[in-house]
Amino acid sequence: MSEEAVRLAGIEKSFGSAKILNDISLTFMTGEVHALIGENGAGKSSLGKIVGGYYSFDAGTLTVFGKPVGQWTPRAALTSGIAMIHQELQLVPELTVAQNVFLGMEANRAGVLSGGEHERFRALDQRCGFGLDPGRIVADLRIAERQKVEILRAIARDARVIIMDEPTSSLTADEAERLHHVIRWLRDDGRTVIYVTHFLDHVLATADRVTIMRDGRIVRTGGIAGETKESLIEAMLGEPADVAFPPLPPPPPIETKPLLEVIGLSSDTGLSDISIDVRPGEIVGLIGLVGSGRSELARAIFGADPSRGTVRIAGADYANRTPRNSVAHGLAFVPEDRRKQGLDLVQAVRPNMSLPHLGLVSRLGVLRPGEERRRTAEMIRHFNIVPGQIDGEVAYYSGGNQQKVLLSKWVYGAPKVVILDEPSRGVDIGARRRIHDFVVELARGGAAVILISSELEEVISLSHRGYLMREGRIIECVDCRTLGVEDALFRLFNVQRGAEAGPRTEVRS
Numbered sequence: 001m002s003e004e005a006v007r008l009a010g011i012e013k014s015f016g017s018a019k020i021l022n023d024i025s026l027t028f029m030t031g032e033v034h035a036l037i038g039e040n041g042a043g044k045s046s047l048g049k050i051v052g053g054y055y056s057f058d059a060g061t062l063t064v065f066g067k068p069v070g071q072w073t074p075r076a077a078l079t080s081g082i083a084m085i086h087q088e089l090q091l092v093p094e095l096t097v098a099q100n101v102f103l104g105m106e107a108n109r110a111g112v113l114s115g116g117e118h119e120r121f122r123a124l125d126q127r128c129g130f131g132l133d134p135g136r137i138v139a140d141l142r143i144a145e146r147q148k149v150e151i152l153r154a155i156a157r158d159a160r161v162i163i164m165d166e167p168t169s170s171l172t173a174d175e176a177e178r179l180h181h182v183i184r185w186l187r188d189d190g191r192t193v194i195y196v197t198h199f200l201d202h203v204l205a206t207a208d209r210v211t212i213m214r215d216g217r218i219v220r221t222g223g224i225a226g227e228t229k230e231s232l233i234e235a236m237l238g239e240p241a242d243v244a245f246p247p248l249p250p251p252p253p254i255e256t257k258p259l260l261e262v263i264g265l266s267s268d269t270g271l272s273d274i275s276i277d278v279r280p281g282e283i284v285g286l287i288g289l290v291g292s293g294r295s296e297l298a299r300a301i302f303g304a305d306p307s308r309g310t311v312r313i314a315g316a317d318y319a320n321r322t323p324r325n326s327v328a329h330g331l332a333f334v335p336e337d338r339r340k341q342g343l344d345l346v347q348a349v350r351p352n353m354s355l356p357h358l359g360l361v362s363r364l365g366v367l368r369p370g371e372e373r374r375r376t377a378e379m380i381r382h383f384n385i386v387p388g389q390i391d392g393e394v395a396y397y398s399g400g401n402q403q404k405v406l407l408s409k410w411v412y413g414a415p416k417v418v419i420l421d422e423p424s425r426g427v428d429i430g431a432r433r434r435i436h437d438f439v440v441e442l443a444r445g446g447a448a449v450i451l452i453s454s455e456l457e458e459v460i461s462l463s464h465r466g467y468l469m470r471e472g473r474i475i476e477c478v479d480c481r482t483l484g485v486e487d488a489l490f491r492l493f494n495v496q497r498g499a500e501a502g503p504r505t506e507v508r509s
Contacts, residue, residue, distance in 0.1 A: 004066065005030045005161050005192040006051055006082075011060035013046060015396060018387060020046050022216045024060070028161070033183055033193045035203040035224075038213035038236050039428040041386050041398040044196050047213070048163045051194065052084030053077035065160075083159035085150045085167055091138050097121070098134035101153045124156055128182050143337060144171050144290055151179065155186075162186060163194040166399070166426050168202060175290075180206045198428045200229045212236055233429050245461040246440045252279045257315065259448035260417045262301060265309030269296040270472040274309070278417070278448040283439060285451045285463030285480060289492055293472035294452045295336055298419045301450075302326050302333040313417065327356050330416035334406055334423055336452075338399075342406040345395040349385070349405055350376045352394055357413040379408035384434065400431030407438060418442050419450045424458065436462060456485045468492060 006028040013021040021043045028034050028051075036044040049055040050062070053074040062069045064080050074084070091100050098117040101124070106117065121134040130148045138146060147167060154162050164183075168176040176199075183193050183206055195207060203210055204224060212219040212235040219235050258277035265274040270293055278284045286294040300307035303321030311318045313329050326333070335341035343352055354361050354372050361372040373390055380388045383404040387397075394405055407423065420439065424432045439462050442449050453459040460466065463480040468491055476491060 003030050004028075005064070006194075007061075007063040008047075008051070009061045009063075011047075011050060011062065012058050013050065013055060014058055020216050021050070021057075024218060026211060026218060026221060028192050028194055029209075030160070030192055031187055031190045032208045033187050033195055033206055035195045035197060035207035035210040036213065037197065037200070037203060037210060037232060038219075039400070039430045041215075041401060042213040042236070042428075043216040044213050045165050045398070048084065048165055048194060048196050051077070051161070052082060052163050054084065078157060078159070081158075081160035082163070083154040083157050083161070084163040084165065085154050086165050089143075089146050089150050091146055091149060093137070093139035095138060096134060097132050097136050097138060097141070097149055100138055100149050101134075101156050103153070105157065120156075121152075124152055127185075128152060128155065129178055142290065144175060147171060148175075151182070155182070159191070161192040161194065163196070165196045166198065167195075168197065168199060176202065198426065198432075200232050200429070203232065204229065214238060236428070237430055245458075246437050248283065248440060248462070248464060249281060249444045251464040252281045256280065258312075259314055260301075260450075261310070261312040261315075262297075263310040263312070265297070265300055265307050265311070267296065267300050267305055267307040269293075269300070269305050271296055271300060271307065272472045274472075274474055276467050276474065276477075278450060280416075280446045280448055281443050282465065283443050283449040283451055283463045285453070285459040285466035286469055287456065287459055287466045287478075287488055287492070288469035290454065292469040292492075294469055295421055296472070297469070298333060298421050298450065298452060299335075302331055302419060304333070304335075327413070330413075331419070332410035332413070332415035332417070333419045334410050334421060336422040336425060338402055338406045342409070343394055343402060347394070348391040349380070349394050350390050352405055353379055353409045353412050356409065360413055375412060376408075379412060383408055383438070400427035403427050403431065403435070407435065411438075411442070415447065417448045417450075419452075421452045422454065423451070424453070424455075456488050460485060460488060470494070 004027055008024050008026045011021055011024040024047060036047060038044045046055060050057050053072045053076055056072065062072065064082065092103065098121040101121060102117050118134045125132055130152065132145060132148055138149060151167060168179060171179060180202065186193055197203060204227065207224045209222065210224050210227065211221040212232065214236060256279045259280045260278045262274055262276045266272050274297055286297060288294050296305065299305040301311060303323050303326050311321060318329055339345060350372060353376050361368050361375065376390050380390065385401050385404045394402060397405065410418065424435045427435065439449060439451060451459055451463055460480045460483055466478045466480045466483065467474050468476040468478060470492060
């Protein structure tokens, strides 16, 4: 029979006047995958951080393998057999993959490092099948690869309880399935996996039990048998589930002149002779697999990376492309990594939103605090950012609310062209629904929108047209209204669909 691994009884936690966990009583058993789900701000990540020793608790008791804990820190948790993989990765960018995996547990003789990390790494990686190069510098890795390093680091410590906070948020479907194989192996080996995620399909396919949280409280805990995506969403939101994508506005007439034109764009980041266009009121998806060049194209258009070729905005050449000049030309770019590229986590909500648009809230170079506060309050109401504090500490916001702050930052100045790179990555179903509505709002307001998402159904369902990308090139322009996910995959992999492949799966009629 399974034994108790971790027991929480009456756990409470507050940050200032905001109570984030209220009377949490829950048991995690050995040899199980236990999913924690809920909207952003429900308290699931905070609960994971309490188990992992990153947050203290104000009231209640925590028992680990039958022993009540006192002073509880990440080091104490790790010593007790508990490791945590954070949603925002905790790696040392300047070190290699192997050095990060074995950091703090290096082989040594009398305190002198003796090497051998590469051999240890290969044995570990062979178990997981991630195929990482142990000698690569972590700063050079994509987000998906960095996520794998975090997972390997936890497994290397032979933890008996592993807390995974959004481990698949940056992985492709194939990579996520490989991770799920690892999770099942950990469970079958008698370990406990606490799986915090927004991907309900992953919960249904992988978890043994699920705890649903809302507003810092537990709604219910039970076996996964009998649960459906709709039943989970309804419990999370407290209302009937609605998983449909919002209807798109009609596409602009074909004769409408493009608001954004990209002609023959190439770059040292791997782009080769890219030509695309986007008309006002149109959503155009960049559809490709990880490494296809989607993010690189977005950065090149915005001027975050140098590039060669022509970019035109409303028919006028835009030559000296830099982020500052792009903002002045009416461009906005929401990057895929909100914490490293999108937000200043030492600043409050108000300066985070206004920073690229100080000219709008200044007169003769002097900041107008009243106008800045008015605009910030308007964005908070529009996106339903919680907590709704103008000077809230954004570093402590949930991932979904941080993402809403980032979106607010870039629509603050009413841009003409909006580039969205993974706008719903790592957010719950409620925040995702609001972000989808926001994408459609932009198009209805006449903006030209470029959308990037690793979820093919999302980018296809929210786009009028799409450009299929592979290896830094555009391979085809498609009508997303008649494109199926299977069709997109066949084309991206350059595989001919045979008669045995069956009928096309339509995403939206």
